[in-house]
Amino acid sequence: MSVDHEKLKTAVRMILEAVGEDPDREGLLDTPKRVAKMYQEAFEGMHVNEETYFETIFSEDHEEMVLVKDIPFYSMCEHHLVPFFGVAHVAYIPQGGRVVGLSKLARAVETVSRRPQLQERITSTVANAIMKKLQPSGVVVVLEAEHMCMTMRGVKKPGAKTVTSAVRGIFENDAMARAEVFSLIKY
Secondary structure, eight states: OOOOHHHHHHHHHHHHHHTTOOTTSGGGTTHHHHHHHHHHHHTTTTTOOGGGGGSSOEEOSOOSOEEEEEEEEEEEETTTOOEEEEEEEEEEEOOTTEEOOHHHHHHHHHHHHSSEEOHHHHHHHHHHHHHHHHOOSEEEEEEEEEEHHHHTSTTOOTTOOEEEEEEEEHHHHOHHHHHHHHHHHHO
């Protein structure tokens, strides 16, 4: 399913009128079309299952931590429909030789982010998908993001970062493993 461009264009025209703008003004004539295209891109993850990225598994004799840091992501707050953005850090400890291509970790973050979202949900959804499909010893997902709903409206605190984490498997109870992954994320 894709974005209904005509409905979106109508809605954008109505919003422009509601805030006192003239949607037929030269600078706004193509705005409804541009917004519809932008929303199609921003929400392209709505109909993609993030678990599909973990279906191609490689056998490798490696049961030590794998960490992909600083994965940029962009999402849209489901409460205000304004962006939030930042970086994700995804770590897992393979078990039974089950590893996945590194780009798949980034693709899962991107897909889950491309929905009307909460940062907390992105974090747990990615961690749960990795646990389910790869069955690793453990997973850690950490997101650091700036929310435009806190920057441009409301409390107006630009630069404030929200950090969320999801910890699964061995990382839940093994303090040394947990300390190692968090120190590598900060490194």
